[in-house]
Amino acid sequence: MNAATSTTDQTPASGDIPLLSRHLREATARVHEEAEHSTFMADLLGGRSGREAFVALTEQLWFVYSALEETVDARADHPLLAPLHDPRLRRRGALERDLRSLRGDAWRAGLAARSATGEYARRIRDCADEPARLVAHHYTRYLGDLSGGQVIPPLLARHYGLTDGVDFYRFDGIEKTKPYKDAYRAALDALPLDATGREVAAAEAVEAFRLNTAMFEELGRAA
Numbered sequence: 001m002n003a004a005t006s007t008t009d010q011t012p013a014s015g016d017i018p019l020l021s022r023h024l025r026e027a028t029a030r031v032h033e034e035a036e037h038s039t040f041m042a043d044l045l046g047g048r049s050g051r052e053a054f055v056a057l058t059e060q061l062w063f064v065y066s067a068l069e070e071t072v073d074a075r076a077d078h079p080l081l082a083p084l085h086d087p088r089l090r091r092r093g094a095l096e097r098d099l100r101s102l103r104g105d106a107w108r109a110g111l112a113a114r115s116a117t118g119e120y121a122r123r124i125r126d127c128a129d130e131p132a133r134l135v136a137h138h139y140t141r142y143l144g145d146l147s148g149g150q151v152i153p154p155l156l157a158r159h160y161g162l163t164d165g166v167d168f169y170r171f172d173g174i175e176k177t178k179p180y181k182d183a184y185r186a187a188l189d190a191l192p193l194d195a196t197g198r199e200v201a202a203a204e205a206v207e208a209f210r211l212n213t214a215m216f217e218e219l220g221r222a223a
Contacts, residue, residue: 017195021185024139027202031209036148038213040220045152047159053223054156055102058168060215062095063113067121068137071128080131081138083187088174089142094167102165116218120211127204132197135188136204140212143184145169146177 018026035041043049044057069092076085099107113121127133145168153169156162174180193201 017198019185019189020191020193020198020201021188023198023202024136024188024205028140028205028209031206031213035209035213035216038216038220040216040223043220043223045155045159047155049223051160051162053219054160054162055099055165056219056222058095058098058102058165059111060114060117060219061168062092062099062111063117063121064124064141064215065091065095067124068141071125071134072138074128075131075134078131080135080191080193083191084135084138084184088171091141091145091168094170097167098165101167114215114218114222116211116214120215123207123211130200132193132200133204135191136201137208139188139201140205140208143181146171146174146181146184150177 040049040053040057044053069090072081072085075081096107099111124134124137127137149169153162153166156166171177
């Protein structure tokens with residue numbers, strides 16, 4: 001039995017284990033900053049890239065979210081995932097609408113995951129039997145989309161005139177992001193994980209940011 005599975009029925013003792021949301025935030029602070037300040041994202045959001053760089057990012061995100069949502073859906077009734085599972089968070093459909101807008105109806109033809117993206121998607125799928133690790137990917141992707149991701153569309157419109165193809169960043173059904181994020185963090189904090197399980201989740205969250213940064217770096221090299 002792996003560490004993630006062995007901790008799912010254990011409630012953390014009060015007072016001696018930090019809240020999971022805080023632990024994840026602190027554990028990933030450095031790698032989070034590295035991802036946000038990658039050269040690829042800095043150039044894209046600073047107006048130094050172009051439409052094609054944004055399209056390439058959208059294409060690769062489709063593979064990441066396909067892996068995430070298929071894997072989470074398969075374990076949606078697990079005690080660690082059920083409190084976080086929310087159809088309003090789904091991004092794959094939005095990404096497909098965006099790619100249809102950006103690339104046309106034949107957007108899927110010839111589309112392939114780059115090396116770093118493939119590694120990222122495989123890592124997510126490998127978490128299927130370790131829900132504590134899968135929680136980490138859920139947290140890093142969706143909470144990031146609801147936070148820093150919300151500043152991206154105005155920058156794309158300003159620098160590249162892109163107002164279509166950005167449905168990915170719009171969450172229909174979530175009227176105000178702050179109350180939703182607060183509720184999400186509260187759900188994280190209530191998950192039945194002990195200290196060992198929380199360390200498993202934190203380590204995987206760090207790895208998720210590393211994989212995300214590697215994807216950005218590869219996109220930057222191809223730009």
